[in-house]
Amino acid sequence: MLKVGLIGSGNIARKRHAPGWQKLAGQAIVTAVSDVVEAAATEAAGLFATDGAAPTIYTDYHQLIREAEIDAVDICLPHHLHADAILAATAAGKHILCEKPMCIAIEEADRIVEAVDRAGIVYMSGHNELFYPAVAGAKELLDRGALGTPFILRSHEFPTGYPASAVPGRPAEGTMMVGWRANRATMGGGVLIDKGYHPTYILLHLAGAEPVEVTAMGGTYVAQMDGEDTALVMVKFANGAIGQIFTGEGFAFPANDAKFHAIGERGEVYGNRYDLYEKPRGFAEPSRRSYPVEPVGNQQTFDATIHHFYDSIATGRRPIQDHRDGRRVLQVILAAYRSIEEGKTITL
Ligand SMILES: NC(=O)c1ccc[n+]([C@@H]2O[C@H](COP(=O)([O-])OP(=O)(O)OC[C@H]3O[C@@H](n4cnc5c(N)ncnc54)[C@H](O)[C@@H]3O)[C@@H](O)[C@H]2O)c1
Known part of the structure; x- marks a missing residue:
């Protein structure tokens, strides 16, 4: 079972990514969600709540990456935060699915390419x-x-x-x-x-x-x-x-x-x-x-x-x-x- 942390619980995370993960029930489970706005994270967590079990909520995604029991992260943040979240998740050895764009500066992209290669994780660009x-x-x-x-x-x-x-x-x-x-x-x-x-x-x-x-x-x-x-x-x-x-x-x-x-x-x-x-x-x-x-x-493209x-x-x-x-x-x-x-x- 792949354990996943959702980083950013806004529009696309709740409306399109959440249904995609729900369809993988039995193979993957979202065990942690985060958003700087706690209400957004709570709403997202509610989408994954099953009998007696709901994802842990974090308002700091660095804490989620450090502490949550996860194999992978799904990043749905505003663009300027992508590189920071990707590099933190890569350093922790988590597989990464990241919404577009990967980041906003070529220097960030170079650091990501080098870090992902070194870590040997799966990085997928969400080019749905x-x-x-x-x-x-x-x-x-x-x-x-x-x-x-x-x-x-x-x-x-x-x-x-x-x-x-x-x-x-x-x-x-x-x-x-x-x-x-x-x-x-x-x-x-x-x-x-x-x-x-x-x-x-x-x-x-x-x-x-x-x-x-x-x-x-x-x-x-x-x-x-x-x-x-x-x-x-x-x-x-x-x-x-x-x-x-x-x-x-x-x-x-x-x-x-x-x-x-x-x-x-x-x-x-x-x-x-x-x-x-x-x-x-x-x-x-x-x-x-x-x-x-x-x-x-366009739900099928996210699924x-x-x-x-x-x-x-x-x-x-x-x-x-x-x-x-x-x-x-x-x-x-x-x-x-x-x-x-x-x-x-x-x-x-
Ligand atoms: N593939 C597509 O068709 C598609 C469509 C829409 C959005 N997107 C992408 O998805 C990403 C998010 O877009 P959106 O439309 O969901 O935006 P949004 O504003 O609805 O959601 C972003 C979320 O990130 C949260 N956030 C902001 N700063 C944070 C921080 N420091 N820590 C944790 N959470 C923080 C916000 O509170 C918000 O809930 C972007 O990369 C965007 O380009 C892709």
Whole structure:
């Protein structure tokens, strides 16, 4: 039985991670939870309470890591605390599943890579959208080589859940970019390192090549936050392929129709979350594969992430995305920030 400590008991921990762990009952158990806000930790602990047994509550995650009887931690903290929690858990020999981003500075990422390698623990980057069936299907097609090496790629993510706005072209008030997300010091940037993190790891995953150059533009147009609320990023890969990432709060309507697109020498593949289109070169129409739509938002991607983390520990197999993948995604995002600031292409 894998014993798990939940670090950070906010929105994503309670709404998405908790149901994922609950589905692993019998194989894994959350024995400790923590949040600096005790009420949040208590609420999270209530989700795991079984007859007579509930997880121990900690308001200090360092104490949880030191004292709780756990094999692994699941980190769901604001971004600026990720590196501290990861390094503490690594030093204590705990396996780690961490929400995106791995951390917010490349020096932190380097320390994490070195520490995780030395400790020999399993580190999994919580890149949950790779488990959307259409994204996983596209990767499988590309890996099989049926379409050749992709040379043009695109990936994007925009808001999905805003209520209708009173002002056309402006998001309604429901933007999530409030609290620690609106503060550059705790967010590590703006929308690109949060919502835009997903299309970034999807693009790199589908490209299957090393990113070598980044050129970006961005700005703050509609949300009240320190960082950018909209970003457009171009990536050049070592094999000559080029890719584009587009993200932001600036789109006031659900614009996630074609979430990703990859074009190779022998054809192309594109889709969103549950629909995958494949069009070999020379064909007039694509074939379409539709997967069952998850009734609870994107819950299945979190269930799959947590299950995959468990399997990686149980089997010793490398997780789909580890600490090096976390570093690579961050490196592209930080290069994009430098490119926006300096108005030039950044070589990685
Ligand atoms: N994969 C996804 O689709 C997805 C979606 C949303 C959030 N996330 C990620 O999950 C993480 C958390 O985001 P959220 O939306 O749940 O934020 P949140 O603000 O709802 O939750 C963060 C929690 O951390 C707690 N916290 C703050 N400082 C702390 C400290 N020093 N010690 C212990 N707890 C502390 C807060 O009290 C809060 O309960 C972020 O990394 C975010 O990017 C991922």
